[in-house]
Amino acid sequence: MCPYLSQCQAELISHLIKRHKNCANFIVHCSANGCGASFKNHNSFRRHCYRKHLNQLASTQTDDDIGVGEINSSVVLDTSIDGPDDTLDEGAFVLKLTAAHKLSQKAVRDVMESAQELVQSKLNRAKEKLSAILNPEQLHILQDEIFSSASLFSAVDTEYKQEKFFESKFQYIKPESVVLGQSTMNKKIAGVYKMSVANVCGYVVPFLPQLTALLSMPEVQECLRDGNINNPLLSDYYDGCYIQNHEFLAAHKNCLCFSIYTDDFEVVNPIGTHRKKHKITAFYWTLLNIPVEYRSRLGAIQLAALAKTADLKLFGSHALLDNICLGFNSLWNGHQFEIPRYGRQTHYGMLCFVLADTLAAQQLGGFKEGVGNAQKPCRTCEIERNDMKKMQFSNDCQSRNEIEHRDRVETLQTLSKKARVYWSKKWGVNTESTLLRIPGFSLTKGFLHDPMHVLLEGIVKTEVKGLLNVFIKEKKYLTLKEFNERITNFSYSASESRDKPQVFDAKSLEAGSVLCQTAASMKTLIIALPCLIGDRIPEDDLHWRNFLRLLQIVLLTLSAVASLKTVQALEQLIAAHNAAFLQLYPNDSFTPKMHYLVHFPRQLLDFGPIRIHSCMRNEAKNGFFKSKRWFNFKKIEKSLAFHHQRWMCLQMLGSCGQRSTSYVYGGDEVAQGITISVKDDLTITQALQIDPASQILVSPKIVVKGQTYTTGTILLKSFEEEPLFLQIERILIVDHRKIFQCRQMNIINFNNHLNMFVVEATDKIEFEGPENLLYKWPQISRPQVNGETLVMMYCADDVWVL
Numbered sequence: 177m178c179p180y181l182s183q184c185q186a187e188l189i190s191h192l193i194k195r196h197k198n199c200a201n202f203i204v205h206c207s208a209n210g211c212g213a214s215f216k217n218h219n220s221f222r223r224h225c226y227r228k229h230l231n232q233l234a235s236t237q238t239d240d241d242i243g244v245g246e247i248n249s250s251v252v253l254d255t256s257i258d259g260p261d262d263t264l265d266e267g268a269f270v271l272k273l274t275a276a277h278k279l280s281q282k283a284v285r286d287v288m289e290s291a292q293e294l295v296q297s298k299l300n301r302a303k304e305k306l307s308a309i310l311n312p313e314q315l316h317i318l319q320d321e322i323f324s325s326a327s328l329f330s331a332v333d334t335e336y337k338q339e340k341f342f343e344s345k346f347q348y349i350k351p352e353s354v355v356l357g358q359s360t361m362n363k364k365i366a367g368v369y370k371m372s373v374a375n376v377c378g379y380v381v382p383f384l385p386q387l388t389a390l391l392s393m394p395e396v397q398e399c400l401r402d403g404n405i406n407n408p409l410l411s412d413y414y415d416g417c418y419i420q421n422h423e424f425l426a427a428h429k430n431c432l433c434f435s436i437y438t439d440d441f442e443v444v445n446p447i448g449t450h451r452k453k454h455k456i457t458a459f460y461w462t463l464l465n466i467p468v469e470y471r472s473r474l475g476a477i478q479l480a481a482l483a484k485t486a487d488l489k490l491f492g493s494h495a496l497l498d499n500i501c502l503g504f505n506s507l508w509n510g511h512q513f514e515i516p517r518y519g520r521q522t523h524y525g526m527l528c529f530v531l532a533d534t535l536a537a538q539q540l541g542g543f544k545e546g547v548g549n550a551q552k553p554c555r556t557c558e559i560e561r562n563d564m565k566k567m568q569f570s571n572d573c574q575s576r577n578e579i580e581h582r583d584r585v586e587t588l589q590t591l592s593k594k595a596r597v598y599w600s601k602k603w604g605v606n607t608e609s610t611l612l613r614i615p616g617f618s619l620t621k622g623f624l625h626d627p628m629h630v631l632l633e634g635i636v637k638t639e640v641k642g643l644l645n646v647f648i649k650e651k652k653y654l655t656l657k658e659f660n661e662r663i664t665n666f667s668y669s670a671s672e673s674r675d676k677p678q679v680f681d682a683k684s685l686e687a688g689s690v691l692c693q694t695a696a697s698m699k700t701l702i703i704a705l706p707c708l709i710g711d712r713i714p715e716d717d718l719h720w721r722n723f724l725r726l727l728q729i730v731l732l733t734l735s736a737v738a739s740l741k742t743v744q745a746l747e748q749l750i751a752a753h754n755a756a757f758l759q760l761y762p763n764d765s766f767t768p769k770m771h772y773l774v775h776f777p778r779q780l781l782d783f784g785p786i787r788i789h790s791c792m793r794n795e796a797k798n799g800f801f802k803s804k805r806w807f808n809f810k811k812i813e814k815s816l817a818f819h820h821q822r823w824m825c826l827q828m829l830g831s832c833g834q835r836s837t838s839y840v841y842g843g844d845e846v847a848q849g850i851t852i853s854v855k856d857d858l859t860i861t862q863a864l865q866i867d868p869a870s871q872i873l874v875s876p877k878i879v880v881k882g883q884t885y886t887t888g889t890i891l892l893k894s895f896e897e898e899p900l901f902l903q904i905e906r907i908l909i910v911d912h913r914k915i916f917q918c919r920q921m922n923i924i925n926f927n928n929h930l931n932m933f934v935v936e937a938t939d940k941i942e943f944e945g946p947e948n949l950l951y952k953w954p955q956i957s958r959p960q961v962n963g964e965t966l967v968m969m970y971c972a973d974d975v976w977v978l
Contacts, residue, residue: 210871378483432525552604
């Protein structure tokens, strides 16, 4: 935290803008009486102060003075490991140009040269004005110490100096090359082609040094001290049976827990088709001790390694993952860290689970990659392909045994080629996985099934396509044109508007085609579909009833909280849905993803809510590499790794070179609203027990820990025999505390056909803070013309089962 003190609000604003506006996660809250609005842009904050609170600013301060105020020189910031340094601001300036604004080295040099010329011209003008006031001796001293910009950017004027500066001052972790193998090629030397041997390399980010940098963040240290929070519901991985019963985690209560994610992406994605050119395989790791609501931030997902996909297929991933495997081995035995500002600490740690799509998970785990035709397509159980349709519960499937699996891997290494092919197909195992070297990690349990790929990009697309074919082409409940018009004109919520589904063309419903929707848009579509076309579907339609089962499965798997009721409801819904699907869509094949769905209840019981097993945010991390335009693709994996590490260094950097205090969470966001006096509202005065002379802010929208609340938002207060819903009427900011003034909603009935509650407002008023809510997530609501509201339960541990 910055220790700057001031008795003048204008000076405080000046300090904030001058010293903190370049922070990676800049956010400031207005502290004027009756306010509390938040701003992520320093110019917006400055304008807000002069529009709303001009009378509180110093009368002598003008708008042009903002950013030129004096800084208290007696206050010294803890700027870096080595203490204060005049070059830290220059280094942070260059780091932001390269990492945040994605400028090339040539562009950075141009900016530094232009800035140096600009500063020198300003200094020359100041020198001319002071020459009339100061004597020659004083002017000579100032000229040597102040009026020369020759040293500006001298510490970071080349790429080599920048790398060294960031490493020494900003705890920048530089990627290292790893030799994967060797390749031979014809190379023209002196006009003659000769065979040459070249090393094929991938790039890794040293695991333990990067973990040290992460542990040096103040917020991460707080997460380690907080430990597990008691919660009546399953809300994170540590609530699962596998973690609760693990001997290592029981012996080391505050041990570090990790997950790994891997995926392929293309830096170049031409419109129309994938060329599979410059395809890169990325490995990431995440520290699970960070609370689940902050864990999905891109800055919390750390890069482990990058390599070309073709090289890994040729040489394997053993060499590339050797660094992170050695790191986990060291943590298993207890590793001693030298953490800046926190001293020496010993931490234990283990890998809990791995996330990936089906192909990447099968490949990394050493299982058969082509699950479509594999004899044993599941990495969790021993089921044969021909038996998948018969097994509707996970207890009916024989789980893979960890010891037996390791024995099979060792046996395959000793067999002849012909015998190896036979037993490899029989067991569904190709080769030894690199992750078998990691102690404490269960290969047969730790590779989790991802709800995004299994449901949103798999089963949901298949069933929605079949459903629309039946409704539009066979039963003719509506036309494709009418359906597209409803998609276009539907009133989506603010969160849904970012991922609206695209209109359908006739070709997308043909056999063999795939719906052109993203995972996020498919989620929006399946949730909105009851209100989109429910009025045109008969009550007794069996296709529709099975679709509602799928909708409820999606709602439970994407819920942020769960309980034993969730497990039981999921088991029954999945079994009923899969059995009905085989009868309703006989022409559609029963894919392995429908079998993976059977394992979801057990996975939830072992590793917590399935929502935290989703790859959606991890795939968004791949988008980071595509956001920068690349012109040179020679050793592109090296360029990507270095670019990412500079960006990560910037995320961990606060003002003036110290560690960021907003790396994990940047703070609550409060939209500007109106300031009211509570003396005119006895309800607020009595309920909140505040001074009647106080002024409070009424805001139309706030964002707390990633959840957005607006006026009209429906909340679930409790869920016992029947749910109790509240509707936010006003959002009050009282001394920076957020309080919802809510109206209780009365349930009229449950609409089975739409899977939604019909509710209406009552006269009962309640005041609730977001931190006191058991179910903190806004519910899905659709306002009706007659004053009633349709509410679909979301992020709850059960559904209103049909």
